[in-house]
Amino acid sequence: MESVIFNMLMVAKVIDKDSMLIDSTVLPDNIIYPTDIGLIFKAFKKMEQFARQYYIPIWWDSQELRQLLREYNLNRKKTEIADLFFDALLIFSAGLRKFETIVESLEGSDKDKKKARQLLDLLMLFQDQNAQKLAGERHIPNRIVSFHEPDSRPIKKGKKYPNCEFGSTLQLSFNRQGFMITMENFIGKPNDKTLWPGTTQLFEKRMKGSPDNAIGDQGYRSRANQKIPKGCPHIFLGRSQDVAEEEQAYCQKARSATEGFIAVSKNLRGFGCSLYQGTDGNRIWSLLCQTAYNLKKFLQLYNDEKISEESLMRLGLLG
Incomplete structure (x- = not known):
């Protein structure tokens, strides 16, 4: 269902591929705080x-x-x-x-x-x-925090509150319009540096081409990632000097916008807590939330008259 809706919007040229905005967050599981x-x-x-x-x-x-x-x-x-x-x-x-x-x-x-x-x-x-x-161990790998959600893990994301959430890692990518392009679920908290290449490949495959701008925070920063995607003219990984001066303002605003997209997805579009169980359940829940997120984004752009007449005609919304 998610693929059908996304492909329909792609064929109608509603979704732009000008920029790739990547960030990760936590998909909390529906469990009681573990002791x-x-x-x-x-x-x-x-x-x-x-x-x-x-x-x-x-x-x-x-x-x-x-x-x-x-x-x-x-x-x-x-x-x-x-x-x-x-x-x-x-x-x-x-x-x-x-x-x-x-x-x-x-x-x-x-x-x-x-x-x-x-x-x-x-x-x-x-x-x-x-x-x-x-025995005094404080950092226990694959720590069990729930018997109903055995794949759930304690994850810290550097926030003041909550400083630790229990669930799985959610890796998301957006375009500059705010459409959610890719969504990936991971058990635990993999290193962001290792996620950047794979997410980039998924973005390019889905958008059928490379973006003009690739934007992430310093958690994705590495010498190798500053060259991915290959041929992308502007790769911004949290530092102004990553791009030319004329591109810095655009990249900084896009980076700030990514935080807003994440906040909307968690607080308004269902990513704040998975109500399905297990890894497969989290994947299904996330796809349903992604579908709702992109449909709502389309309606917002439609109401604001920011969709071209050509796209509306392709969707049959303009006679």
Whole structure:
């Protein structure tokens, strides 16, 4: 659907390819703010759902666990939480060992066994994460922040608030009109420098040609990226001296406009939170939001009478 609408606007020559504006942001997932002890209780919930599905008796002390949860909800001082976390972790470690035995001896279809194994692997990864935390590690790669969204990651983007969001990275490119040309989803936070070449190729493929201006912030800045796209006369990566003096004002304004396009996409067009689950769900959600974003941009230009008569005739909007 997104491709059909975009190609229709391209054929009608509504979308210009004069400039490529690239930036990345976070696509937050629809999850509760994660805490270490809170995730332990969520892990027990996952094992309980598994047990009920296969009519397996609960193998941990539910009353003891409920008491720990009650104490956690009533007393959230750091010193007390540390003790509660350790107590909950001991119960979880014992429960996980039993769960591993149950999964290994599970009788059922290959699909059921695969799902059980995936849950076990996720819980084992979470257990390793807790061990690293107890060892004093502060930066844990592929850190689990949700069992409903296992691909969600803590991502910092240098903002004052919120200083950390939980979701996936969203790499976007626009033209100077404000149309969203490309959209990419990534797990975690890949280095912006590595994303620039791939996004440039997608932009050129979709627009069937290279832009006259390629504009990004200093996060994309590298010696190699200052030559991509090849043959582009003006590549601006956050510094005025990147382009000739007569192009500096245009590039600076375009860079500022990119922030505005991102703000609109997040606050008004659905990119502020993904309501679908998983990597595939985030991709579908993002494509739907991109479709809505470009349709709204077209309506804005149409109402402002900024679309040529030729384009309107091609779209059948002018007799």
